[in-house]
Every structure is written in structure tokens, then in C-alpha cells.
Amino acid sequence: MNAFPLLLRAEWIKVRSLRSTYLMIALAVLVGLGVGLLYLTSTADAWATTLTARDRAAFDPVADAFSGFQFAELVLAALGVLIATSEYTTGTISATLTAAPRRLRVFAAKLAVLTTVALPICLACSFAAVLLGQQALHAVPDTAVHVGLGNAHVLRGIIGAGLYMTAVTLVGFGIGALLRHTPAALTLMFSLVFLAWPAARALEGFSYLPDRWLLVNAADALVATHATTGPNVPRTPSYAMAWVEIMIYVLVFVGLGAWRSSRDVPG
């Protein structure tokens, strides 16, 4: 039987047999936790000296612990891109499809394996980021920054960050499967995650809607433990809307990737 479990095993062998998988995951964990930790350490140092009262009020001990995740998400999305595009750029897809000619099943197996790899890593990272962040903030006299998993929105924010990172990985995978070309897919993914931000800013004279549909602003809404203040208020979607948006991003790009995967590979 070319049953689904066999395809899952095959895809699992593929993912774990490439050195780039390990390197990219290690890099994502390193920058994801490292940058956040550096940021919180310098914030703690500056707390009583250079930070203004407004800075201190805006500081979010959960959301700000994820400040390295904007780099980590790019690495993970690039991993998603590569897992999809490398099959096409190396020609491995021909061997894969002669062994397993049901193309959508192969796509689904690959998606399932990538999710199974990315989800636990992303969740572990987001827990680690907040818990390590608390260590870094230990000396801050303001007790509002000392939070535990029981505090309002803390657990919700941690889980939100982990799921968001996984979602971005899957968006990268969908883009890779759609374009089958590594540089093009990386460019589109970078534009979507990073460059869409100044573009949406430029449109603020007309509407804040593009802002509210940005992946990064949706992520902000998911991880915030206290209400957004200042100029970011109109840019941030509601908590529920943020989930809807992220699901739509995943569905659209994974859906496009699935559609393209069902098409012939010229060769």
C-alpha cells in the first residue's frame, strides 16, 4: 500500500537526512532566543536610568521577550521554502513522484512532517523566550514585569507566538511549492513578512486596513499581554481577527502550493 503512513515515513527520512534542516533550526533557535534575551537584558539595565515612564508602561514582558522571533521566523519560513523548492531545483521530485504518483498525497505528507517538526520547536522556543526573559528581568524593581504562566494572557501569548511561528513556516512552504524556485520564493516570502510593512505604512493616509492585515501586526495582537497604546492602536487587529488572518494566510498559500503541486513538473 502506498498508504499515507508510508509517505509520512518517506518524507520524514527526507527532512532528517539533510544537514540544512538542522542548521536552519539551530539558527532559528539561536537568534530567536538570543536577540530577545539581549534586548531584555539591556532593557533591564536601562530600566531605572534612561527609560521614560511611557517606555516602562509600554513594555510588555511577554511580547518583548519575542523580539528575536522576527529573525527566527524568517529562518523558519526559509526552511519551509527550501523543503518545498529543493525537490524541484534538484530534480528529486521526479524520483519522488515515480515512487508515489498521487501528488496531493505527497504534498500532504510533506506538510504534515514539516508541521510536526516546526510546531514543537516553535512552542518550546516561545516558552523558553518568556522564561529566560524573566531571568533577565529579575533585577527590575517594577513588579509589573515579573509574570508567571498564571498571569493574564501570558500562556495565551506564549502559545500564540509558537503557533504564529509555525504558521509562517507553513506560509513559506506554500510559497515554495507554488513557485518551485528558491530565489523567487524567498523574495516573495521576505516581501510578505517584512517588506509589506513599509508598504502598508505608506497607505495609512487612505486606510489602516492593510496594516491590520500584516502578519507582523497580527502577531503583535496575539502575544500582547496588555492593551496596545499609542500610534499602533489603529494598526493592530483584534485578538480574534488576528487568528482569522493567520489562518487565512496559511490556507491561501498552502492551498496555492497544493494546487501547483498537482500540476506536471516539466522535465
Added chain:
Amino acid sequence: MIEIDHLTKRYGGRLAVDDLTFNVSPGRVTGFLGPNGAGKSTTIRSILGLATPDGGRVVVNGKPYRSGETPLRIVGSLLDGNGFHPGRGARQHLDYLAASNGLPPRRVHEVLQLTGLTTVARRRVGTFSLGMKQRLGIAAALLGDPQILVLDEPTNGLDPEGILWLRGLLKERAADGGTVLVSSHLMTEMSLTADHLVVIGRGRLLADVSLADLVQAATGDQGDPRTLEDAYLHLTRGTEQFQAVDVPRPPAGDGR
């Protein structure tokens, strides 16, 4: 048995395969010949379900390839231009293929031995020579111990020992009742390996005859002996898409 029935495949405006019909029968080695760009690889990709025909149909043992659940047990294939991830080890490439068809790990071990790759099984494919990659491709084709073999240019890059081994293997498979389709540009090799020949040009069938009949038919008026190469060149004349043109060379001593 492979049946190709009025197969047509278009890429953009170009007809790669044009109403092609022939069968590949069990019990003999069928050589698949034609000039570059004649449509051999497209036909092979259509047999393997990789290219969707624009017209006609291709069936393997009476069924379209894509309807098969564990195709590696039925058809072993080697495609032009390998298809390995350079970062993956040779064994891992075979491991994932075996896993996808539920083949026991023992088979990976066996085909590595059969193709002489056991000592380099852990090396990454990116470090392989063309001949070693070709051996790995043949190993992958043999993984499911299939009755049908479809091999595109399998002798590419193989050393003489490897070519001899492959020739013996293909003949043995055919003698055991297997179906073997093998494409090549090496006429001497084809005349030693194939029993039957299918020749195509510009996507159309030019000949579907036994090796002996093709060479016989090309014999000159005076009955002088001809080779398969003569017969092939005669048959495909005018269907080549790519032809060398003499370029005049500057007189010696002119350049500095």
C-alpha cells in the same frame, strides 16, 4: 506490457510527441531510439505518469501509472538527469524511496551491493561522479524488484565494466519474462543489448521492428553489410532538430 496509444504531448506551441502508438512487450529488450529532441524523454515521462498526455493514453499492465499504489514493485525507472538531492546520502535516497513503497530495508542493502555502491552508501550524492550517480539511479530502479524496467540513457557515464554488467542484467530480466524499455544514443551498445527497436523522430513513430529486420532493411543494393548506425541514420535523416554546421576556420597563423 506497456501500451502507448495515440500519445500526444505539447509543450507550449511545440509538439513533443505526435500521435505516437507502440507497445513494449515482455520477454525482450526494446531499444528506444531517436535524435535529440525526438520526444523519447517525454514519452518515458508519460509512461511514468510525470507528464500528463494532451491526447491518447499510456497504460502499464493495463492501468495508468498514477493509479498504482506501490509503483516501484511494478515499474523500475531511471530518468535522464538523475534527480538526487546533492546533500543527501546515497543510502538515504534509497531509504526514502523504499519507505514510500513499504519495501523492506533489506532491499536497500541488496541494490547497493548489486550496483557496487556499498562502500560509498553513506557519502553525499553531491560528491559522486556521473557514473556513480548513474549506478545509484539504477539501484533505485531495481529497489522494488519490478517486472518492468524503463531506463532513459542508463549507460550515460558508466564505465565499460558497468555497461557490460547492465547489458547482462537487462537481457536476464527480459529472458525471465520482464518488460524492458531502454533508450540510448549508442548504436553499438543498442545492437548488443536490444532485441527489438522503436525509433521515433519529431515525436512520430519511424520504426517498430526487430533489430535484425531493421539492419536487414538498410542493407545496400549490392548487399553490402550495414550496421545499426547506418540503418538508424538512414531512418532518422531529416528528422533531426539539432544539426552540426561546418564553420570555416581562419587560416593558420592569422590570429595572435
